[in-house]
Amino acid sequence: MKRSPFRRTVSVQLLFASSLVIALAGCKQAPPPQAAGGPQAMPVQVAAVSMSPVPAGDTYVSTIKSRHSATMQPQIDGNITRILVKSGDSVKTGQLLMTIDPLKQQATVEQQRGTEFQKKAVVDYNKIEENRQKQLFEAGVISRDAYDQAVQALGNSTGDYNSAVQGTLTQQQQLAYYQIRAPFAGIIGDIPVHQGDYVSPTTLLTTVDENAGLEAYIYIPTERAAQVKLGLPVDLQDNSGNSISKSTISFLSPQVDNGTQTILAKAEIPAATGAKRLRTQQLVRAHITWSSNPTPVVPVLAVTRIGGQTFVYVATPGTNGYTAHLVAVTLGDTLGNNYPVLTGLHTGDKVILSGLQFLQEGMPVKPLG
Numbered sequence: 001m002k003r004s005p006f007r008r009t010v011s012v013q014l015l016f017a018s019s020l021v022i023a024l025a026g027c028k029q030a031p032p033p034q035a036a037g038g039p040q041a042m043p044v045q046v047a048a049v050s051m052s053p054v055p056a057g058d059t060y061v062s063t064i065k066s067r068h069s070a071t072m073q074p075q076i077d078g079n080i081t082r083i084l085v086k087s088g089d090s091v092k093t094g095q096l097l098m099t100i101d102p103l104k105q106q107a108t109v110e111q112q113r114g115t116e117f118q119k120k121a122v123v124d125y126n127k128i129e130e131n132r133q134k135q136l137f138e139a140g141v142i143s144r145d146a147y148d149q150a151v152q153a154l155g156n157s158t159g160d161y162n163s164a165v166q167g168t169l170t171q172q173q174q175l176a177y178y179q180i181r182a183p184f185a186g187i188i189g190d191i192p193v194h195q196g197d198y199v200s201p202t203t204l205l206t207t208v209d210e211n212a213g214l215e216a217y218i219y220i221p222t223e224r225a226a227q228v229k230l231g232l233p234v235d236l237q238d239n240s241g242n243s244i245s246k247s248t249i250s251f252l253s254p255q256v257d258n259g260t261q262t263i264l265a266k267a268e269i270p271a272a273t274g275a276k277r278l279r280t281q282q283l284v285r286a287h288i289t290w291s292s293n294p295t296p297v298v299p300v301l302a303v304t305r306i307g308g309q310t311f312v313y314v315a316t317p318g319t320n321g322y323t324a325h326l327v328a329v330t331l332g333d334t335l336g337n338n339y340p341v342l343t344g345l346h347t348g349d350k351v352i353l354s355g356l357q358f359l360q361e362g363m364p365v366k367p368l369g
Contacts, residue, residue: 041322041364045354046315047299049347054295054332054340055233062218062236062286064269064278068184068210074100075177077200080193087190091182091208098205102178109171116168119161126154186210209280214269216247218286219262227290228252234267236278237285244277244284245269297338302351303331312345313352313359315367324352324363 078100085097133150136142189207216236220228230252236245251266269278302312309328316325329344350367
């Protein structure tokens with residue numbers, strides 16, 4: 001019996017397909033065996049939470065003032081005739097800064113001198129008259145009463161003359177007010193007036209400031225009245241929080257400002273620091289330390305922020321080693337490279353410092369020293 005050509009062709013095709021499947025199956029690699037004991041622990045650096053003295057304090061806006069600072073105002077009226085300095089000049093004690101037109105006062109002095117000369121002439125005449133009357137009295141020509149009148153006239157004229165002399169000195173001293181001089185060595189501030197301006201005792205001419213003897217004026221709320229005291233540490237800082245100078249409270253006002261309900265405290269600034277980095281009327285931040293208490297601290301590297309909240313990973317021991325546990329914490333202001341921990345951790349907890357971006361809750365970790 002003959003086979004049909006169609007059957008013979010199908011059989012050949014099936015045989016070829018079976019051989020191809022067996023060949024492919026032989027080329028496929030077997031899957032690697034699963035690691036025994038689950039995922040391996042991730043090596044991480046850890047640090048134990050320790051207690052450290054953490055200062056408790058508050059920061060206030062403070063104004064720098066100098067004990068040697070003068071506002072220059074005239075004591076008389078008149079027009080400015082000369083301005084001999086400009087803003088920023090360094091001046092010495094007694095140096096002439098400005099002059100005010102003294103012609104009117106000089107005329108007053110000359111008039112007073114004329115009155116003084118008149119009084120002197122009267123005194124000279126009364127001296128001669130008193131001497132003549134004395135001789136006549138001693139010769140018995142005139143009575144005692146006539147001689148006493150001559151003595152009285154001399155005394156009255158002498159008193160008038162002395163008064164005129166003092167009046168001349170007073171008017172001469174007034175001339176000194178027409179010259180504006182530096183009360184001490186310092187730096188000239190702004191000069192808002194100009195030559196020819198009419199000034200009066202209420203006019204601001206300029207200021208003279210000595211950048212030494214500086215003090216920080218700190219206004220402390222009355223809520224801190226029970227805590228503020230002399231000797232408390234004060235850290236003066238710039239707007240970025242960088243320390244400028246260290247000091248202590250050296251003065252406390254015995255009164256409370258009625259308008260602001262604050263207590264004025266002063267902190268003296270060392271001369272070397274003040275001359276280099278601080279100026280009169282400069283605003284700085286004054287951080288006052290009330291107390292220092294032991295508080296748990298953690299390195300800054302251990303803190304991570306999620307959704308605006310602060311967390312740390314703690315290496316928690318278990319039956320099969322350590323696992324990473326995410327703990328929410330409340331932190332204080334940074335102290336160097338550490339954060340004070342207000343809530344969330346305890347002394348001895350091992351916080352994780354490295355690989356925070358790879359950690360997950362419950363992930364096995366291997367703490368390194």
